[in-house]
Amino acid sequence: MRHLTILRGWGIHALQVAVLLTPVLAVAHTAETASRLPELKTPTHHSNPHLKAPEKYSLQLGPRPAYLVDDMDASPLKERLQSCNTGRKLKRTMFSIGHRGAPLQFPEHTKESYEAAALMGAGIMECDVTFTKDKELVCRHSQCDLHTTTNILAIPELAAKCSQPFTPADHIAGTPASARCCTSDITLEEFKMLEGKMDAYNPQATTVAEYMQGTPSWRTDLYATKGTLMTHAESISLFKQLGVKFTPELKSAEVPMPYEGTYSQADYAQQLINEYRNAGVKPKDVWPQSFDIADIRYWLANEPAYGRQAVYLDDANDPSELPSLQELQGYAAEGFNIVAPPMWALLELDANNNIVPSAYARNAKSAGLDIIAWSFERSGPLKNGGGWYYQTVNPVINNDGDMMEVLHVMAQDVGVIGVFSDWPASVSYYANCMGLP
Incomplete structure (x- = not known):
């Protein structure tokens, strides 16, 4: 539908181990462009929005952010994103969360996938946690x-x-x-x-x-x-080396619990926290996640320092399954601080087919809850619509550049504090350009 020439400044170089990367891209926009954009809202949830990576892990982006921006419709947002090519270093950002690492092109939950995500500026990394026959914690999505x-x-x-x-x-x-x-x-x-x-x-x-x-x-x-x-403990060690924070997800057991009659769900949830404590990781650097509300309640009751940043994941498959305002208020009353729904749950179309925050998004903010969205870059090419992850806005999704419009609405209008991505470079670029944590 649209084809515009990539801005001349986009330089593309080779990364030794994995992806094509280019020295990055920071914040530089014209006053004219900025005046036509909504005021940037920088969440205050984190006191240190940018994390400094160890020197041996210099941060770089590949060609994909440029490709996505080039594919956008002409707009002030596109101009602003194109303008962020000053050759200055990219800052690692906690707004960009490596979803299983960088599984768009790397085997998920592997050392190589995590290292690639860190190179792309992800400031938080995910290890989905499950257990082996001998009750050891490892990183696997299921x-x-x-x-x-x-x-x-x-x-x-x-x-x-x-x-x-x-x-x-x-x-x-x-x-x-x-x-x-x-x-x-x-x-x-x-x-x-x-x-x-x-x-x-x-x-x-x-x-x-x-x-x-x-x-x-x-x-x-x-x-x-x-x-x-990787084991869960090994992922903690690697993430410390990479200079990123931690968001482990306690996966639902697919064997009867208590496992072998002795290993209870509470044991499992506690073991996850214990591995951070044993590694000397501070609670403020960990965002434990679960789709099981019982796990969130366990952490709040038994590990409140870690529970304060627990992330309750929403497994709704369509809008009819989303929680009501009253339910969201109930979560907040219990001490929940963060909810994480799929991206589509945060979006809807207005009468003019503009992408705007959904009723769920408005209700979650009204209830005083912070929001993390999942999962960017998970849908593949968007030429024929975005599929499940874009189901509430599919009628206006027709190419890859549209995902940057969706990201902008989630960041600026919904006010999410972070976005899981299968290719963190795209979110990292946007966050740096817009000055988000």
């Missing part, structure tokens, strides 16, 4: 996703331990290929034998090798030749 996110099926002695072995597709009967491999099927020692891969599988597969393929065309296997899996 307790039972090893068959799609690792090479476990290619290691016969470990594949034999999977809850459900690989079953090939039966093209005559019309049944897809399947498998189910859980962290609770194997010990920590066995977990560390695995390598991460892009989260994908081929339902038409008749062999293990075919099943392990299936990466969408808009992602890549270019950086999936190795993926170093």
Whole structure:
């Protein structure tokens, strides 16, 4: 629909390990452009909006932010974002949260994915936390996703331990290929034998090798030749080295709890906090998350210093499932401070098809709750609409540049304090250009 030439100043260089990156891009905008934009609202939730990275991890951006800005409709916002190319260093920002690292192109929850996200300016990083057979905490998006996110099926002695072995597709009967491999099927020692891969599988597969393929065309296997899996404790150590903060998500157990009759949900929630305390991480640097309201209540009651920044994740699938104003007020009355819904929950269209804050967004702010949104850069190309993550504004989404318009509404009109992203460079660039924490 739109094609404008990229501003001449955009320089593109190669990053040794992973992505194309360019020395960045900071705050510089004309008074004329600024006058046509709404006043920037910088949240005061964090006392230190920018984090200084260790020198060996110089921050850089790749070509994607320039690509997205170039793809936007002509507007004052586009002019402002284009103007932020002064060659000054990018500041790491807690507004940009690495969702599983940088899984748009790197195997999620791997050392390589986390390092890439840190290079892109993410100031907070996520380890989704689950447990192994011997009750050790590890970083995985789901307790039972090893068959799609690792090479476990290619290691016969470990594949034999999977809850459900690989079953090939039966093209005559019309049944897809399947498998189910859980962290609770194997010990920590066995977990560390695995390598991460892009989260994908081929339902038409008749062999293990075919099943392990299936990466969408808009992602890549270019950086999936190795993926170093991590324990939760190892992720804490790495994030400290990278100079980023922590937002672990306690994943729902997919085995009956108490596990083996003794390991309760409370034990699991407490173990997560204990690993931060043992590593000397201050509560103000940790945003523990959960979709289970019982976990938030546990942390508030038993670990209030960490519980103050607990993030209650909303798992609504459509607007009818979102909490009411009264429910949101109830969360606040219990001591909840932060809610995190999917992006679509924060947006709606007005009578003129402009993207504006949703009733949920207004209600959450009215209840005194801070908001974190998920997950930017998760939908792939937006040529034909944004899909699930943009469901409330899909009619006006028709190319990739539109996601920057959505980000702007979430940041300036909704007032979110952070955004999870599968490619943090895009959010980091916006936050630096707009002076957000």
